[in-house]
Amino acid sequence: MQQTLAKLNIVGAGPGSPDYITPAAKKAVQEAQIVFGAERNLQLFRGDIKGETVALTAKNMDTALKSAVELAQKGKNVVLVCTGDPGFSGLLKSVLDRELVKPDQVNVVAGVSSLQVCAARLGMSWDNVRLFSFHEGATMEKKTELASTVKNGKEVMLLPDPKAFPPKKIASYLIKKGVDKKTEVWLCENLTQNNEHITAGTLRDALEFDSQSLCIMVIKPTGKVKTENG
Ligand SMILES: C[S@@+](CC[C@H](N)C(=O)[O-])C[C@H]1O[C@@H](n2cnc3c(N)ncnc32)[C@H](O)[C@@H]1O
Structure with a gap:
């Protein structure tokens, strides 16, 4: 047997x-x-x-x-x-x-999942959202994929790497790659916990996001993408 x-x-x-x-x-x-x-x-x-x-x-x-x-x-x-x-x-x-x-x-x-709670808090349907996790490191390949996903107008929910690729570095990277600074961004911290905090802003505002906590970043592209020259 x-x-x-x-x-x-x-x-x-x-x-x-x-x-x-x-x-x-x-x-x-x-x-x-x-x-x-x-x-x-x-x-x-x-x-x-x-x-x-x-x-x-x-x-x-x-x-x-x-x-x-x-x-x-x-x-x-x-x-x-x-x-x-x-x-x-x-x-x-x-x-x-x-x-x-x-x-x-x-x-x-x-x-x-923290992703489900994040989507629930923002009242967003996540059928067509692209998910990224940088929790185990931010490789160049994954960062490039993120930039092209956002530039292609797709909504993104991502787990930042708190040390190597935190929200403000993500914002700066995407802006450098030509993503519109006015792209809407949310930072959802410590979801379901007493210190839960949700910040809404633009990619430009996200350059100042200073998060040490558990967080999820949501990026909603406007569709406007800068060309190589400006
Ligand atoms: C190792 S991953 C685990 C993800 C987990 N398996 C899930 O489904 O939520 C840890 C990351 O998940 C996110 N996370 C977990 N709990 C969270 C919470 N309460 N609020 C916001 N983000 C959270 C953060 O990005 C954190 O760095």
């Missing part, structure tokens, strides 16, 4: 408020023997965690993910909790990219 592979549970915690944790996420965490997650996410589930916890940090990410997978393979009920939805710029990509598991070896519990 074929043995069923123990699956690694990857659970979305939502964007930060307990109000956005799903009952399915709570159930998965309550049943877990070991819960891995960033301290912020472990805190969100503190009333539900019955097993051990392992705090994930940028430093221990490689070893902790490896050990989570090994424990799951040994039959332990392991949960990785991750911000928002695991499938967008989340821990699902982290384990798949490291080739620690295959898609059929994970049980993903969808969470409310």
